[in-house]
Amino acid sequence: MKFFITVRGFHKKLASFGEYLLEILIYACFISGYFFLVLQFLNGFLKPVFDYHKTLYAILALTLISMQGFALERLTSGISHVVRRTGAFISVLLRLFRPHETIRKPANVPGLLVYRFAGPLFFFNAGHFARRVQELIDTAGFPVSFFLINAEAIVDVDATGAEALVDLRSSLKEENIMMGLCEVKGHFREVLFNRALLADFTVYPSVAAALRDLGKEQPEEKKK
Amino acid sequence: MDFLISVTHISAAYLMGVGFVVGVMGGFFGVGGSFLAGPALFAAGMPMNFVVGTDLSHIVGKAIVGAKTHRALGNVDRKLAMIMVAGTIAGVETGAQLIEALKRRSNVDFVVGIVFIAVLVSISAFMGWESIKTMRTHNTAGMKEDVSAFGHVSKMIHRFQLRPMISLPDSGIERISLWAILALAYVGGVVSGFLGGGAGYVRMPSMVFLLGVPTHVAVGTDLFEIIISAGYGTLTHALKGNVDIMVALVMHAGSAVGAQIGAKMTQYFHGPRIRLAFVPLPLIGAALMVYSLMSGQHFK
Numbered sequence A: 001m002k003f004f005i006t007v008r009g010f011h012k013k014l015a016s017f018g019e020y021l022l023e024i025l026i027y028a029c030f031i032s033g034y035f036f037l038v039l040q041f042l043n044g045f046l047k048p049v050f051d052y053h054k055t056l057y058a059i060l061a062l063t064l065i066s067m068q069g070f071a072l073e074r075l076t077s078g079i080s081h082v083v084r085r086t087g088a089f090i091s092v093l094l095r096l097f098r099p100h101e102t103i104r105k106p107a108n109v110p111g112l113l114v115y116r117f118a119g120p121l122f123f124f125n126a127g128h129f130a131r132r133v134q135e136l137i138d139t140a141g142f143p144v145s146f147f148l149i150n151a152e153a154i155v156d157v158d159a160t161g162a163e164a165l166v167d168l169r170s171s172l173k174e175e176n177i178m179m180g181l182c183e184v185k186g187h188f189r190e191v192l193f194n195r196a197l198l199a200d201f202t203v204y205p206s207v208a209a210a211l212r213d214l215g216k217e218q219p220e221e222k223k224k
Numbered sequence B: 001m002d003f004l005i006s007v008t009h010i011s012a013a014y015l016m017g018v019g020f021v022v023g024v025m026g027g028f029f030g031v032g033g034s035f036l037a038g039p040a041l042f043a044a045g046m047p048m049n050f051v052v053g054t055d056l057s058h059i060v061g062k063a064i065v066g067a068k069t070h071r072a073l074g075n076v077d078r079k080l081a082m083i084m085v086a087g088t089i090a091g092v093e094t095g096a097q098l099i100e101a102l103k104r105r106s107n108v109d110f111v112v113g114i115v116f117i118a119v120l121v122s123i124s125a126f127m128g129w130e131s132i133k134t135m136r137t138h139n140t141a142g143m144k145e146d147v148s149a150f151g152h153v154s155k156m157i158h159r160f161q162l163r164p165m166i167s168l169p170d171s172g173i174e175r176i177s178l179w180a181i182l183a184l185a186y187v188g189g190v191v192s193g194f195l196g197g198g199a200g201y202v203r204m205p206s207m208v209f210l211l212g213v214p215t216h217v218a219v220g221t222d223l224f225e226i227i228i229s230a231g232y233g234t235l236t237h238a239l240k241g242n243v244d245i246m247v248a249l250v251m252h253a254g255s256a257v258g259a260q261i262g263a264k265m266t267q268y269f270h271g272p273r274i275r276l277a278f279v280p281l282p283l284i285g286a287a288l289m290v291y292s293l294m295s296g297q298h299f300k
Helices: A002-052 A054-097 A126-138 A159-174 A186-194 A207-217 B012-029 B034-043 B048-072 B078-105 B108-137 B151-158 B178-195 B200-211 B215-239 B245-268 B271-278 B280-295
Strands: A100-104 A112-118 A146-150 A178-182 A202-204 B165-168 B173-177
Touching (some): A054 B048, A054 B245, A112 A126, A112 A207, A126 A146, A126 A159, A146 A207, A159 A178, A159 A186, A178 A207, B012 B034, B034 B048, B034 B200, B048 B108, B048 B178, B048 B215, B078 B165, B078 B178, B108 B178, B108 B200, B151 B173, B165 B178, B178 B200, B178 B215, B200 B215, B271 B280
Parallel strands (some): A112 A146, A146 A178, A178 A202
Antiparallel strands (some): A100 A112
């Protein structure tokens, strides 16, 4: 347990370090730009002031270094704010493109693969979803006869997502694999119902109900 | 790049690199880094009087960035800082006048160089001794709080009864003589005005070990105080023609980036180990200075 907490902590630190490096990189670019554009011009301007107006030069020197200090402090806070906001936005986008997934291979129902897809199914990730299902079937390590999609976390679906589901069902049927859905609710259920697609799938109220039902259908010798 | 004010030719990348390293040191150890910046500027061919003034002005910019962050964290004891400013300004002026006297005798490079080496070696030796002793006395493995083997000295100074006595609630000090703070600040100011930089390598350990100020408050207060004292030092040195502000601006650009990285690194170490890691750094500065003084060679 302690090991997993440490690994999670390490990943968190690594992510924040990456964010931090990005921050430093942007910061360094700004500094270099500032250096080449502004400081080159200042060099020639300050020399006569230094030679003939020492008091003015002293005031200018203090003002310049103080202003640079304040400007860099503001720049640092600004970049840090922007990087944090952008990082959060990117992580939300990534979560939409590649939602979390959980795969179960229940031992008491041979040939069954349960796939939980934790995100809305829409045009951004429909292709990824279809590819993942095919990959899971190919790499399951046993002949898959029933593919159950746990839809409890699929909060939304659009036309592309719905089409992807129908296409997947057809392609799996060609491979003699049945496809079912469970925990279908909310807007996902409404869309499937309105498009008259709900009847095309075997729908279970829950994973447990699906396991009970599919377990009964298995011949005794296959269960063993 | 030609720096017209100090009439030196130093690579801008070198200056930014020095600034970056000094910034990392500053962020990690809470010191200005003049023990490295000074010898590095001297080694690049800058005259010693310009080294002192320029390094001091570069510290102002860095202290502004650091102090703003520490103030937000509540690490600044403003009462202590304002008292120290008085002592430091007097000390900086004394140091700057010493430089002027040496300039007239034309042996400023040699004398400042020798004093610099002596101070750096002493600090390195003291920090090494203190951190090893602390780690032997206390089991510091996994320890988050900052402990010191030198705590009894600050208690002795708190018992020193020379009126007026003041209290510093933000630093957790109930009673201390005003003169003790002023004397410490004055010594730091002389070192700052004479050797350049903010003299954080002298004042920071003094505040922690002699006054008994908690380390994080000492860092924040020192930075706040440096803005004023080094600002004054910049003005007085600039009036005397000892500041090449262009060099300071370029160095500060590098150090601002380095300081960010250094501050992040402190998350992975605790007090005595940080102080032990600090030990070789003044020695590197001293070695650079010895090389420059003995060979008379500068690298650009």
